[in-house]
Amino acid sequence: NAGVMQNPRHLVRRRGQEARLRCSPMKGHSHVYWYRQLPEEGLKFMVYLQKENIIDESGMPKERFSAEFPKEGPSILRIQQVVRGDSAAYFCASSPQAGLADEQFFGPGTRLTVL
Amino acid sequence: GESVGLHLPTLSVQEGDNSIINCAYSNSASDYFIWYKQESGKGPQFIIDIRSNMDKRQGQRVTVLLNKTVKHLSLQIAATQPGDSAVYFCAENKYDYKLSFGAGTTVTVRA
Numbered sequence: 001n002a003g004v005m006q007n008p009r010h011l012v013r014r015r016g017q018e019a020r021l022r023c024s025p026m027k028g029h030s031h032v033y034w035y036r037q038l039p040e041e042g043l044k045f046m047v048y049l050q051k052e053n054i055i056d057e058s059g060m061p062k063e064r065f066s067a068e069f070p071k072e073g074p075s076i077l078r079i080q081q082v083v084r085g086d087s088a089a090y091f092c093a094s095s096p097q098a099g100l101a102d103e104q105f106f107g108p109g110t111r112l113t114v115l
Numbered sequence: 116g117e118s119v120g121l122h123l124p125t126l127s128v129q130e131g132d133n134s135i136i137n138c139a140y141s142n143s144a145s146d147y148f149i150w151y152k153q154e155s156g157k158g159p160q161f162i163i164d165i166r167s168n169m170d171k172r173q174g175q176r177v178t179v180l181l182n183k184t185v186k187h188l189s190l191q192i193a194a195t196q197p198g199d200s201a202v203y204f205c206a207e208n209k210y211d212y213k214l215s216f217g218a219g220t221t222v223t224v225r226a
Contacts (some may be wrong), residue, residue, distance in 0.1 A: 042204050108158070
């Protein structure tokens with residue numbers, strides 16, 4: 001049973017470009033969470049999605065960031081017009097049910113570098 | 116601001132010794148705490164959790180202690196091994212799904 005998969009593992013973008021990060025949850029999981037980790041810091045919650053619904057995006061910047069979890073396919077975190085401050089590791093977690101923090105399984109992360 | 120934090124950013128331990136990693140939290144309403152281990156280049160891995168109605172919980176080689184009076188929790192690793200070298204995070208759960216992480220303690224095991 002494959003775990004949470006994220007791709008790409010490393011992404012380099014120049015300022016002003018778009019970054020697209022993908023997350024495939026574990027089989028049977030329909031709840032996805034995105035976290036951001038700045039260097040030397042802990043993970044910060046960004047957004048929680050269920051299939052075709054954004055449940056909580058309170059941790060996501062209002063501008064340039066968006067997330068989706070379509071009926072088919074992976075969850076996508078999109079960052080438009082990236083800036084150097086967006087450089088971070090972005091982690092996705094998934095869970096089989098809502099509201100169970102102890103069942104959030106994390107993926108390996110995507111490390112975004114903005115030049 | 117952050118409500119979860121760790122006392123020390125780094126900890127160096129001799130192989131075979133016990134490790135103690137500390138964490139302070141500020142939200143007395145938090146009712147669930149988790150310790151994670153993050154190895155270089157990987158995502159956080161669940162180690163052990165504890166609910167606020169408990170003050171101690173043991174796993175394999177690990178023990179978590181919760182002191183609600185001073186809002187402090189700790190992770191004890193018995194007989195530390197080289198494979199225990201990693202960054203350790205405590206996280207609290209104020210809501211059902213939204214984990215709030217501290218900054219992490221980097222544990223280095225000396226041979």
